[in-house]
Amino acid sequence: MKLYYSPVTCALSPYIVMLESGLEHELAVVDLKTLTLPDGTDFRAINPLGYVPFLETAEGQPLAEGVAIIQYIADQAPEKHLAPANGTFERYQLHSRLNFIATELPKNYDYLFSSTASPETKDKAARALRKHYAFIENILSGQPYFNGEQFSVADAYLFTVTRWATLVDLDLSEFVTVQAYIARLAERPAVRAALEVELSSRVGATCGA
Structure with missing residues (x-):
């Protein structure tokens, strides 16, 4: 999975959940002032809405909105009990x-x-x-x-x-x-690790809740 993220935004929560889950992932930091990735890619070509968090699943499916993303991540690692079972x-x-x-x-x-x-x-x-x-x-x-x-x-x-x-x-x-x-x-531990990344790479502040 690939999580698009920017510091001081709602994207910290799915990053915390991702670390809590222990799932393999890539973190892509988005500069929200220029809407670009570190390699210069226009983020709007990936997410036309232009905000984070944004997730690409392991199958390449796009998923926007933090509330949906954190539940999706939780459901990929049910043994971590980061969300109650569906239907309960x-x-x-x-x-x-x-x-x-x-x-x-x-x-x-x-x-x-x-x-x-x-x-x-x-x-x-x-x-x-x-x-x-x-x-x-x-x-x-x-x-x-x-x-x-x-x-x-x-x-x-x-x-x-x-x-x-x-x-x-x-x-x-x-x-x-x-x-x-x-x-x-x-x-x-997962929260501390996420905060270390947050403090080292502050860029912008807007998000999809």
Whole structure:
């Protein structure tokens, strides 16, 4: 498999999942400012939408959108239990958790990253994020991971997005359980390895959730 990736984007989550899965893969870093690969290839010839993450499967099939990609990777390594089995209630709950992250968090962080958003817009986005993190705090107060008792792709996604708080000076210190959860995930070997790549090759910031 080949994962197209750029630092400080949602693409960190499928990269974490890929490392957790132990599957063979190639990582292709995309410069989102020029939409090119290191060899000069126009990324839009690969993904016309021009954003990451983007996956080419082992069979050469293209797959866009991070929520789909992380579940696909998880299903290629079922023994790692990165996603509950298809058809179970737990899998539908995972869909619920992933949809919550994708629809409620990145859009508000986008306003905080924006250089053109008004102070009023940014304040509204920060208040919305704090409301959502209160919901997350409540869930994590009753279980170790966002989808239950075991690390899953939902944790990789939530970790990825929540790390943006430090980049936009969003104070989440009131959410003690969330802070402890993020610190605990950061110690996972796969997460540490993904972060090392992230820190060494920062390029851009946009993604397909």
